[in-house]
Amino acid sequence: MAKKVALLQGNTACALGAVYAGCTFFGGYPITPSTEVAEVMSEELPKVGGKFIQMEDEIAAMASVIGASLTGAKTLTATSGPGVSLKQELIGYACIAETPCVIINVMRGGPSTGMPTGPGQSDVMQARWGTHGDHAAIAVAPASCQEIFSETVRAFNLAEKYRMPVQVLYDEIVGHMRERIEFPEPGELEVIDRAAPTCSPEDYKPYDAKSDTDVPPLAAFGSEYRFHVTGLNKAADGFPTTKASLVDFEERRQIAKVECPEARADIESNEEYLCDDADVIILAYGSTSRSARYAVNELRAEGIKAGLFRPITLWPFPEKRVAELGKQVKAIVLPEMNLGQMIFEVERIVKNDCKLAGVHRVDGEPINPGQIIDQVKEVI
Amino acid sequence: MAYDYEKSIRPGKLPHIWCPGCGHGIVMKGLIRAMDTCGLEKNNTAIVSGIGCASRLPGYMDFCTLHTAHGRAAAFATGVKMAKPEMNVIVCGGDGDGTAIGGNHFIHACRRNIDMTYVLLNNHIYGMTGGQFSPCTPTGAKASTTPYGNPDPIFDISKLAIGAGATFVARTTAFHATQIDKLIAEGIKHKGMSVIEVVDDCPTTYGRRNKFRSVVDMMKVLKDTAVPVAAASKMTAEQLEGKILTGVLYQEDKPEYCAQYKQVIARAQG
Amino acid sequence: MSAKAEIEIIERYCKGCAICAEFCPTKVLEMDAFVVKVANADACIACNQCELRCPDFAIKVHKL
Numbered sequence: 001m002a003k004k005v006a007l008l009q010g011n012t013a014c015a016l017g018a019v020y021a022g023c024t025f026f027g028g029y030p031i032t033p034s035t036e037v038a039e040v041m042s043e044e045l046p047k048v049g050g051k052f053i054q055m056e057d058e059i060a061a062m063a064s065v066i067g068a069s070l071t072g073a074k075t076l077t078a079t080s081g082p083g084v085s086l087k088q089e090l091i092g093y094a095c096i097a098e099t100p101c102v103i104i105n106v107m108r109g110g111p112s113t114g115m116p117t118g119p120g121q122s123d124v125m126q127a128r129w130g131t132h133g134d135h136a137a138i139a140v141a142p143a144s145c146q147e148i149f150s151e152t153v154r155a156f157n158l159a160e161k162y163r164m165p166v167q168v169l170y171d172e173i174v175g176h177m178r179e180r181i182e183f184p185e186p187g188e189l190e191v192i193d194r195a196a197p198t199c200s201p202e203d204y205k206p207y208d209a210k211s212d213t214d215v216p217p218l219a220a221f222g223s224e225y226r227f228h229v230t231g232l233n234k235a236a237d238g239f240p241t242t243k244a245s246l247v248d249f250e251e252r253r254q255i256a257k258v259e260c261p262e263a264r265a266d267i268e269s270n271e272e273y274l275c276d277d278a279d280v281i282i283l284a285y286g287s288t289s290r291s292a293r294y295a296v297n298e299l300r301a302e303g304i305k306a307g308l309f310r311p312i313t314l315w316p317f318p319e320k321r322v323a324e325l326g327k328q329v330k331a332i333v334l335p336e337m338n339l340g341q342m343i344f345e346v347e348r349i350v351k352n353d354c355k356l357a358g359v360h361r362v363d364g365e366p367i368n369p370g371q372i373i374d375q376v377k378e379v380i
Numbered sequence: 381m382a383y384d385y386e387k388s389i390r391p392g393k394l395p396h397i398w399c400p401g402c403g404h405g406i407v408m409k410g411l412i413r414a415m416d417t418c419g420l421e422k423n424n425t426a427i428v429s430g431i432g433c434a435s436r437l438p439g440y441m442d443f444c445t446l447h448t449a450h451g452r453a454a455a456f457a458t459g460v461k462m463a464k465p466e467m468n469v470i471v472c473g474g475d476g477d478g479t480a481i482g483g484n485h486f487i488h489a490c491r492r493n494i495d496m497t498y499v500l501l502n503n504h505i506y507g508m509t510g511g512q513f514s515p516c517t518p519t520g521a522k523a524s525t526t527p528y529g530n531p532d533p534i535f536d537i538s539k540l541a542i543g544a545g546a547t548f549v550a551r552t553t554a555f556h557a558t559q560i561d562k563l564i565a566e567g568i569k570h571k572g573m574s575v576i577e578v579v580d581d582c583p584t585t586y587g588r589r590n591k592f593r594s595v596v597d598m599m600k601v602l603k604d605t606a607v608p609v610a611a612a613s614k615m616t617a618e619q620l621e622g623k624i625l626t627g628v629l630y631q632e633d634k635p636e637y638c639a640q641y642k643q644v645i646a647r648a649q650g
Numbered sequence: 651m652s653a654k655a656e657i658e659i660i661e662r663y664c665k666g667c668a669i670c671a672e673f674c675p676t677k678v679l680e681m682d683a684f685v686v687k688v689a690n691a692d693a694c695i696a697c698n699q700c701e702l703r704c705p706d707f708a709i710k711v712h713k714l
Binding site: 024025027043046047049051053055056057059060063064065066067068069070071072073075089090093221222223224225226227228229230231232239240 | 390422423424426428438439442443444445446447448449452455456457458459460462463464466467484485487488641644645647648649
Binding site: 381382383385386389394395396398399400401402403404405406409554555557558583594595596599 | 658662663665666667668669672673699701702703704705706707710711712713
């Protein structure tokens with residue numbers, strides 16, 4: 001049987017991906033250029049018995065999503081840079097309380113209101129370090145409408161598996177672009193559901209980690225399990241503690257659960273295009289990677305051995321592979337629609353192993369292949 | 381036999397953190413009796429709070445409890461209730477938490493008329509941070525950030541709730557202990573957003589700055605300034621000067637939010 | 651006059667605020683340094699006011 005296909009906007013693909021992943025609750029607030037995600041969710045969720053609520057502000061939207069998640073629902077909110085700035089308080093809450101949820105950030109420029117209808121990639125560091133305090137972060141960056149669908153599904157899987165907020169970052173270009181989408185059949189993409197506790201309700205502790213990288217199961221409010229949730233540093237039983245050893249263990253575990261080698265191998269996802277023999281790598285993510293791929297083809301036609309390395313998972317950053325590539329190639333060129341964010345992460349990793357040059361734009365226009373080609377030629 | 385509060389409290393959690401004479405414990409006892417009266421099941425009841433002294437209340441209660449971020453309790457609670465409407469949802473917190481940083485969430489929860497019971501402990505001050513003035517600190521009063529007297533007018537929480545659309549609004553004081561559980565129980569039974577404002581005392585950070593000699597003095601003021609609504613209707617404006625009205629201040633039957641959304645689902649599913 | 655109730659004080663919980671003693675209509679309770687004590691047990695009329703107003707869960711009134 002032929003697959004169902006449609007011509008869809010990225011934001012629509014995102015909402016349909018969320019429903020595919022089993023999302024049953026959306027709490028949102030309107031903001032350009034993400035609003036279509038909310039609009040489609042308001043239409044689709046009640047059809048499957050799910051709940052859509054438009055809250056009074058971005059913070060409330062994030063709060064509703066965490067509250068709903070604690071009842072066992074898979075939950076989503078969608079916003080853009082300024083909205084994420086507002087949500088940061090409660091993204092931190094979801095981190096420390098280890099509550100799964102997915103946050104869509106359809107990136108625009110900034111700071112502040114900036115250019116709401118123009119694309120940007122200025123929230124890469126916000127996704128990593130936006131909320132205060134030490135914490136892990138998972139963020140993925142799809143580059144096409146099809147990939148928005150599948151990465152949204154994967155974001156839900158990662159949120160449920162690692163019990164934390166996961167951010168999906170794509171810019172206005174991919175969000176508003178229309179492309180052909182093939183809908184996966186049910187069961188075709190992996191869908192991970194939240195692990196249920198196996199102990200008796202009397203013995204249940206919401207943060208009862210078996211190791212320093214463990215993700216303990218989260219019970220649902222309204223089940224036979226009863227527990228306490230707080231944003232304070234807490235012990236295994238969920239109640240506040242100021243005991244140094246317990247605080248230290250929990251703080252480190254909540255980072256290690258994402259950054260230990262096993263978790264990184266599971267979470268990281270990269271695309272490599274003609275990297276094997278490359279002398280120069282264009283490292284690009286999101287819509288910019290589309291210009292980068294074009295540039296690679298043009299450069300190859302001219303006899304320059306260029307390759308594209310595209311992190312699909314932005315956080316945790318693919319440190320190991322980027323370090324290897326840094327040793328292999330003469331130069332890395334990194335185009336991004338900001339004045340330098342990921343490039344500093346790459347600089348930290350490759351050090352002086354190869355040359356590193358950026359292509360940056362913050363004028364609301366996409367980076368075109370010609371700009372990337374020029375920079376590559378200049379560097380090599 | 382004396383009333384058994386401890387069946388509702390998590391083992392080993394008492395004594396609580398509240399200061400000597402703080403009325404929050406009196407309100408918590410009232411809440412326990414009210415929940416008991418209404419037969420709320422532990423596994424099917426969420427108690428949600430924000431940040432502050434009053435927001436520490438859920439930690440003691442042997443229910444599904446959620447101690448959120450400053451001001452955000454009503455918004456978290458809305459998520460819980462929407463996702464699982466069969467759960468009973470109680471929100472509790474203080475005046476600064478609920479009407480300053482959380483003011484927007486408070487009024488919109490009222491506007492939606494979502495079925496939850498918000499117990500707002502109004503002790504006129506930010507206690508946990510050491511006594512800064514709140515939107516409910518009386519004009520002229522001293523707080524750590526109003527050393528020359530408070531220039532701000534106050535929020536009347538109950539009027540705010542009524543104006544915003546809550547369909548059950550009541551007020552009492554920490555002195556009127558038996559009224560606390562009666563009003564909270566009525567609020568729980570009411571289908572829609574109920575707000576029960578309990579005017580409370582903070583001897584540590586409010587009382588000592590505002591010439592109250594003791595906790596008992598503060599309790600006497602609560603006793604003397606409270607006027608039941610029925611009695612107030614026979615009093616002149618002059619007689620009511622400086623008084624607080626107690627009892628059920630407003631009640632109305634209106635469509636409840638989750639019930640409304642159930643109809644949305646029915647329409648979507650054709 | 652005989653007591654209508656037996657008042658149990660949980661001293662460990664009492665923070666000595668004195669609300670109970672002050673508002674007891676028959677002056678059954680008294681403050682003893684930082685905790686309350688039953689000073690006049692026979693006068694208790696089992697009104698339960700002390701228990702209701704104890705913020706610290708430190709008083710139990712057992713009706714006889």
